[in-house]
Amino acid sequence: MNIIVCIKQVPDPEGPSDSFVINTEANRVEPRGIPPVLSLFDENALEAALQIKDADIDNVKITILSIGKRISNAVMLKALAAGADELVKVEDEMFDSGNLDSFCAASALASAIKKIGVYDLILVGRQAADWNAGQVGIGIAHMLGIPAVTLAKKVEIDKDGLFVERVLSSGYERVKVLLPAVVMASNEVGELRYPTVLQRREAKKKPITAWRAEDIGFDGSIERKVVLLRLYTPEIRQGKCEIIEGLSLADAGKNLAKRLREADVI
Amino acid sequence: MSNNNLVLVFVELAKDNTIMPISLESLNTGKRLADGYGGKLATLIMGRNIGNMTKELRHYGADIVYTVDNPMLEHYQPDCYVMTFKQIYEKVTPEVIIMGDTLTSIDLAPRLAFSFGAGLVTDCVGIIFDSGDVRFIKPVYSSNIMAEFSLASKPYMVTIRSRSSEPACRSDTAKGEIIPFDISLDASLMKTEVIERIEAEDEGPKLANANVVVAGGRGIGGTEGFEQLLDLARVLGGAIGASRPPCDLGWVPSKAQVGQTGTIVGPSVYIAVGISGSTQHIAGISGSKVIVAINRDASANIFKIADFGVVGNYEEVVPAFKDSLKEILGSMDDGGKQ
Numbered sequence: 001m002n003i004i005v006c007i008k009q010v011p012d013p014e015g016p017s018d019s020f021v022i023n024t025e026a027n028r029v030e031p032r033g034i035p036p037v038l039s040l041f042d043e044n045a046l047e048a049a050l051q052i053k054d055a056d057i058d059n060v061k062i063t064i065l066s067i068g069k070r071i072s073n074a075v076m077l078k079a080l081a082a083g084a085d086e087l088v089k090v091e092d093e094m095f096d097s098g099n100l101d102s103f104c105a106a107s108a109l110a111s112a113i114k115k116i117g118v119y120d121l122i123l124v125g126r127q128a129a130d131w132n133a134g135q136v137g138i139g140i141a142h143m144l145g146i147p148a149v150t151l152a153k154k155v156e157i158d159k160d161g162l163f164v165e166r167v168l169s170s171g172y173e174r175v176k177v178l179l180p181a182v183v184m185a186s187n188e189v190g191e192l193r194y195p196t197v198l199q200r201r202e203a204k205k206k207p208i209t210a211w212r213a214e215d216i217g218f219d220g221s222i223e224r225k226v227v228l229l230r231l232y233t234p235e236i237r238q239g240k241c242e243i244i245e246g247l248s249l250a251d252a253g254k255n256l257a258k259r260l261r262e263a264d265v266i
Numbered sequence: 267m268s269n270n271n272l273v274l275v276f277v278e279l280a281k282d283n284t285i286m287p288i289s290l291e292s293l294n295t296g297k298r299l300a301d302g303y304g305g306k307l308a309t310l311i312m313g314r315n316i317g318n319m320t321k322e323l324r325h326y327g328a329d330i331v332y333t334v335d336n337p338m339l340e341h342y343q344p345d346c347y348v349m350t351f352k353q354i355y356e357k358v359t360p361e362v363i364i365m366g367d368t369l370t371s372i373d374l375a376p377r378l379a380f381s382f383g384a385g386l387v388t389d390c391v392g393i394i395f396d397s398g399d400v401r402f403i404k405p406v407y408s409s410n411i412m413a414e415f416s417l418a419s420k421p422y423m424v425t426i427r428s429r430s431s432e433p434a435c436r437s438d439t440a441k442g443e444i445i446p447f448d449i450s451l452d453a454s455l456m457k458t459e460v461i462e463r464i465e466a467e468d469e470g471p472k473l474a475n476a477n478v479v480v481a482g483g484r485g486i487g488g489t490e491g492f493e494q495l496l497d498l499a500r501v502l503g504g505a506i507g508a509s510r511p512p513c514d515l516g517w518v519p520s521k522a523q524v525g526q527t528g529t530i531v532g533p534s535v536y537i538a539v540g541i542s543g544s545t546q547h548i549a550g551i552s553g554s555k556v557i558v559a560i561n562r563d564a565s566a567n568i569f570k571i572a573d574f575g576v577v578g579n580y581e582e583v584v585p586a587f588k589d590s591l592k593e594i595l596g597s598m599d600d601g602g603k604q
Binding site for chain 2: 011014015016017020022040041102106126127130131132133134135138142148149150153163167168169170171172173176177178187190191224225229230231232234240242244245248249250251252253256257258259260261263265
């Protein structure tokens with residue numbers, strides 16, 4: 001069983017607002033002073049892969065695939081330490097996050113997956129933490145001509161195929177799909193496990209393959225379907241919080257209710 | 267591709283068979299675009315035994331109501347929905363396709379976009395019609411940045427965020443012309459098979475379109491604290507939410523998670539209790555009209571974006587707050603202020 005987990009490296013989405021700086025001329029966002037991290041839902045996707053590996057540890061191989069302008073081995077070490085077996089990274093100027101729409105990103109990933117060649121299951125996060133498009137997993141499946149299942153909260157494999165618990169607005173459904181397939185993981189899968197110090201040390205010995213765009217036959221000639229016109233800073237919510245006080249905290253609670261009524265909030 | 271200036275809105279039904287609020291918001295947005303183009307507004311509804319709702323849809327400003335009633339469309343199944351949508355798309359060739367950002371469209375919209383070779387902007391919070399063209403606005407980078415997009419070719423596809431626009435109002439006159447489509451669906455083309463569907467018990471209003479949300483964070487301390495918040499939510503007829511830690515710690519089901527990585531909400535009132543206000547949480551609540559924060563830490567981030575706040579231990583604040591609300595809302599029922 002060969003699993004490819006696609007992981008995007010993004011600037012820490014928890015960084016303070018002023019660390020996301022707009023370069024108007026280049027029409028791109030330049031993070032300042034915040035570290036790159038693994039995109040959150042992609043971590044969930046890796047956790048789903050590791051849960052499959054837990055059940056059949058000797059027969060499951062997990063390959064991390066990451067595409068970007070520059071990919072930090074130190075950041076990807078977290079994925080390898082958590083239990084992935086190897087890393088394939090494709091780095092190129094043209095993979096700057098703002099340059100790729102979902103169509104281009106899916107094409108590039110599909111090309112890289114074809115070059116890796118062997119796969120039964122491809123796991124991706126439901127959306128990336130920077131642009132939140134949520135389309136790439138379905139795009140990869142479309143381009144590889146294989147089925148896709150979205151919003152996965154649990155992924156299991158048995159001899160009959162792949163079973164995915166898929167989140168519904170009220171409850172969930174259990175879906176069966178034949179392999180190979182793409183599964184898009186949601187946060188309900190659970191947080192990525194935390195590696196031990198030993199695992200982190202061992203992870204440094206795991207194989208890393210580095211490709212360029214040309215190695216996967218990607219020349220950037222695919223036309224963008226979604227065109228970025230401009231970036232701007234949103235209006236920040238007015239930062240004037242009216243603090244409600246009272247003789248005691250209970251009294252403050254009471255006053256809060258009164259004040260909300262007065263202000264026609266409730 | 268086409269020049270009929272048709273704007274098509276995909277309408278979804280809630281479990282109780284009413285039109286989803288987000289679909290009414292999509293219809294309102296669609297109307298604005300159709301008027302801008304000088305074109306027609308069409309809506310598409312699909313499902314099983316949806317005759318009544320098809321008729322009801324005629325009251326919401328659409329010129330045409332396309333409807334597909336087929337037992338195989340009772341529940342959302344990607345291949346069936348894509349096949350159906352594609353056949354209709356090829357017949358009516360809309361310029362713009364608008365869908366609400368729902369759990370269905372999260373799956374369906376990208377499938378259609380790749381199938382049509384169309385560009386899609388998801389989770390859009392603003393659509394601008396300007397000199398004959400359309401621009402799409404969505405928050406990116408944890409809502410720290412807004413991005414404005416155009417689409418390179420028709421059809422334009424967009425999913426819009428809940429409560430980012432006003433809903434279409436019901437008019438007494440039913441003007442939409444119903445056009446039923448008889449679609450042939452081939453079950454053998456289904457690539458996924460639903461083995462079972464597990465319905466959760468109804469836990470009150472849905473987060474995404476709740477008018478009031480009461481949410482707790484790590485500061486709540488455990489499941490017992492959330493019981494208190496649930497009581498508060500009941501008094502206000504609101505939905506219960508949480509920041510990420512309580513979900514990861516298992517104090518509440520993960521579907522309660524509010525934020526960029528959970529449900530994005532836009533209620534009239536968001537009451538954040540014991541929530542410090544991480545970036546990704548704030549990204550999911552910034553569409554709230556009023557934010558109320560209760561937190562013992564006066565320097566917590568949440569106070570920077572809140573409109574009203576109490577600094578103190580929630581266990582002392584919330585019971586009195588709740589009783590007081592009960593009194594106020596109760597007196598309204600008794601003929602007080604309406």
